[in-house]
Amino acid sequence: MLKDEDIRYIEKALPFWSKLDKSDKKFLLNHIFPVEYEKGRPIHSGSMDCIGVLLIRKGDIRVYMLSDEGKEVTLYRLSDGDICILSASCILDNITFDVYIDAESACDLLVIESKYYQQLCNKNIYAENYSQRLVIDRFSDVMWAMEQILFMSFDKRLAIFLSDEAARTGSDVIELTHEQIAKYVGSAREVVSRMLKYFQGEGIVELSRGGVKIADKKKLKALIM
Amino acid sequence: MLKDEDIRYIEKALPFWSKLDKSDKKFLLNHIFPVEYEKGRPIHSGSMDCIGVLLIRKGDIRVYMLSDEGKEVTLYRLSDGDICILSASCILDNITFDVYIDAESACDLLVIESKYYQQLCNKNIYAENYSQRLVIDRFSDVMWAMEQILFMSFDKRLAIFLSDEAARTGSDVIELTHEQIAKYVGSAREVVSRMLKYFQGEGIVELSRGGVKIADKKKLKALIM
Numbered sequence: 001m002l003k004d005e006d007i008r009y010i011e012k013a014l015p016f017w018s019k020l021d022k023s024d025k026k027f028l029l030n031h032i033f034p035v036e037y038e039k040g041r042p043i044h045s046g047s048m049d050c051i052g053v054l055l056i057r058k059g060d061i062r063v064y065m066l067s068d069e070g071k072e073v074t075l076y077r078l079s080d081g082d083i084c085i086l087s088a089s090c091i092l093d094n095i096t097f098d099v100y101i102d103a104e105s106a107c108d109l110l111v112i113e114s115k116y117y118q119q120l121c122n123k124n125i126y127a128e129n130y131s132q133r134l135v136i137d138r139f140s141d142v143m144w145a146m147e148q149i150l151f152m153s154f155d156k157r158l159a160i161f162l163s164d165e166a167a168r169t170g171s172d173v174i175e176l177t178h179e180q181i182a183k184y185v186g187s188a189r190e191v192v193s194r195m196l197k198y199f200q201g202e203g204i205v206e207l208s209r210g211g212v213k214i215a216d217k218k219k220l221k222a223l224i225m
Numbered sequence: 226m227l228k229d230e231d232i233r234y235i236e237k238a239l240p241f242w243s244k245l246d247k248s249d250k251k252f253l254l255n256h257i258f259p260v261e262y263e264k265g266r267p268i269h270s271g272s273m274d275c276i277g278v279l280l281i282r283k284g285d286i287r288v289y290m291l292s293d294e295g296k297e298v299t300l301y302r303l304s305d306g307d308i309c310i311l312s313a314s315c316i317l318d319n320i321t322f323d324v325y326i327d328a329e330s331a332c333d334l335l336v337i338e339s340k341y342y343q344q345l346c347n348k349n350i351y352a353e354n355y356s357q358r359l360v361i362d363r364f365s366d367v368m369w370a371m372e373q374i375l376f377m378s379f380d381k382r383l384a385i386f387l388s389d390e391a392a393r394t395g396s397d398v399i400e401l402t403h404e405q406i407a408k409y410v411g412s413a414r415e416v417v418s419r420m421l422k423y424f425q426g427e428g429i430v431e432l433s434r435g436g437v438k439i440a441d442k443k444k445l446k447a448l449i450m
Contacts (some may be wrong), residue, residue, distance in 0.1 A: 065368075067376035094361050097368035114280070127351055130355035136319050139364040144324035144369055145291075151292035186375070 006034060007112060011057050013083065013110075031116035037103035038112050040041035043087065046098035050090035052111045053131075056082045059107030062184075066100045073149065075187040076141035077098065083132040092135065094112075154192035159223035160197050162205070163186050166214055175211040231259060231335060238280050238308065256341035262328035267428035268312065271323035275315035275338045279354075284332030287409075288363075291325045298374065298411040300324065301366035310359040315342035316396075318362065364425045374411050383420050384448035386410050387430070391439055400436040 002010075010032060010107075011017050019030065032055075043061060044051055054061070058080055065073045071093055078084050089095040090113050121128040148157055161184060167175045169200045182192040196212060204220050206213040214220055227235075235257060236242050241256055245253065259279075262268055268286060269276055279286070283305055290298045303309050314320040316339050347352040352448040388408060390399045401409075407417040421437060424430045429445050439445055 027293065064373065065375070067372075069376075071376060073371075073375050092361065094358060094365060096365040097372070125354060127352060128358065129354055132354065132361060133319060135364065136317065136357060136360050138267060139367070140319060140321040141361065142364070142371070146291065146298075146367070147292075147322070150290070150298050151294075152372065 002029060002032060002034070006032075010055065010110065013081075014130070016126040016139060018097065020120075020124060023200055024120060024124060027116070028112065028120060031113045032110055033113075035109050035111050037107040037109065039103060039105050041103045042065050042100070043107070044099070044101035048102055050116045052113045053113070053117050054084035055079060055110040056084065057110060058105040058107045058110070061101055061107060062104045063099050063101050064183075065097075072100075072183050074099055074184050075145050076138065077104065085131055086138060088112075088114040088117055091121070092131070095135070115214045120224075145186075152189065154191065154193060155198075156223055157185055157187075158192065159204075159220050160201075161210060162214060163220055163224060166223045172214045172217075173211055174214070177211075181212070188211060194223075226261070227254060227257060230398040231257075233279065235335060236284060237365065238306075239355070241349065241351040241355045245349060249345060249349060251360075252341070253332045253337065253345060256338045257335055257339075260334050261334050262334065264328060264330050265327045267325070268328055269324070269326035271325055272315075273409045274334060275294075275339045276312050277344050278337040279309035280337070281305060281309065282335060282336040284334070285329040286326055286328045286332060288324050288326050289408075290329060297325075297408045299409050300370050301363065302329065308359060310356055313337075313339040313342055315339055316346070317356070320360070366416055370411075379412065379416065380420060380446070382410055382412075383424075384429075384445050386443055387439060388449060389436065390445075397439045397442075398436055399439070402436075406437075 007029060011129055012028070017025070037059070043054070046066065053106045056078055060077060060079045061084060062077050063075045063084070063086060065075060084101065085092075086095070086099050089097075090101070117131075121131055148160070158181075161181065162174055166172055166174070176184075178193045178196065181190045181196075185192065196205060196207055200207050202219065204214070204216050205217045206224070232254060235254070242250070262284070268279070271291065281303055285302060285304045286309060287302050288300045288309070288311060290300060290328070309326065310317075311320070311324050312326055313323075342356075344354055373385070383406075385401060386406065390401070391397055399406075403418045403421065404414045406421075407414045409419065421430060423431055425432050427444065429439070429441050429448070431440045
């Protein structure tokens with residue numbers, strides 16, 4: 001059952017809300033439910049499920065590709081206030097690929113069930129239009145990731161990741177294992193460990209059990225330029 | 226000036242044609258022009274231009290990413306009857322990436338000028354909706370290419386390319402240089418040459434000045450399975 005604050009959140013979050021008639025609004029609200037995920041939990045796994053459209057009230061999710069051999073490539077992340085549409089990709093007949101989605105932190109979500117969201121989009125072209133716009137936003141994100149992965153030298157890519165992560169968390173210490181960093185930058189653990197060791201040798205970072213500490217921001221920035 | 230056959234082609238090619246009123250139809254026809262490209266000519270170059278929506282009456286185009294260092298990665302190809310929207314990406318405010326487009330064969334196109342197409346999309350949600358669908362189709366193509374490049378072993382990727390190319394041209398002889406093949410599969414010439422030599426050693430292909438001849442289809446197929 002939705003609370004009043006849930007309903008207020010939905011009205012604000014969906015730009016096409018005002019284009020829905022009374023019965024459509026009621027229909028939609030009947031098929032939205034709140035859900036929480038613990039940090040690290042999988043939310044969506046390729047073609048295995050199609051949970052629905054996710055309204056992220058609080059939390060961070062990571063969307064990635066997964067190969068048959070278990071190799072992961074991060075496509076993009078979404079957080080507070082974002083709406084995730086690829087978790088309902090089954091309703092978009094021209095999306096022929098699968099993605100995986102994990103909760104990167106504790107997540108407080110509102111979920112619009114796929115089947116009913118599809119019914120709404122079929123009835124209301126504004127809802128469909130908005131959903132398509134969301135997908136195209138993610139297309140741009142994916143192209144950015146692809147450029148990073150295919151065109152950028154690995155030292156630069158790793159430097160950008162460390163710098164972004166420090167900015168995001170507001171801390172110079174990145175509390176991630178080499179394994180985790182490798183997942184995020186779409187590489188192998190050994191490759192990350194080797195480059196981090198090189199960075200340490202250059203005085204750019206300090207490595208410890210707890211993670212990676214940025215020791216010289218200027219040198220790190222110089223790698224990114 | 227459009228000929229009657231041009232107009233008939235446009236009416237058939239644009240699914241939203243019936244949703245346009247008389248004045249919009251006239252407006253659109255006033256801003257479409259036929260254009261021909263010779264084989265190998267660039268049609269669209271990143272952010273440098275925004276030629277418009279391309280209705281491909283005849284011909285093949287290749288859409289690719291290009292790095293600062295000149296590395297190319299093929300994203301997808303379009304041919305007879307397809308409509309290319311990313312050549313008008315400047316009108317889609319949520320597309321933040323640039324692609325390059327070349328004519329792979331002699332091309333006979335009808336071009337809807339970007340500026341006027343945008344005006345139409347702003348006025349008519351069905352036109353906008355159709356354009357977004359086209360972009361999302363291309364998103365699926367790009368994800369497919371990305372999976373190939375990031376996840377698939379190179380021998381498999383090259384085998385798929387040779388097999389597809391033979392099917393496409395209806396010939397067992399692929400008349401492309403190693404350099405060209407490298408561009409299409411997003412690799413380096415040396416890597417392609419090395420793998421082709423290996424394929425030749427296995428009796429899968431025969432190499433000559435004119436290109437690559439598939440010598441053993443069964444063995445090639447086995448690589449793909």
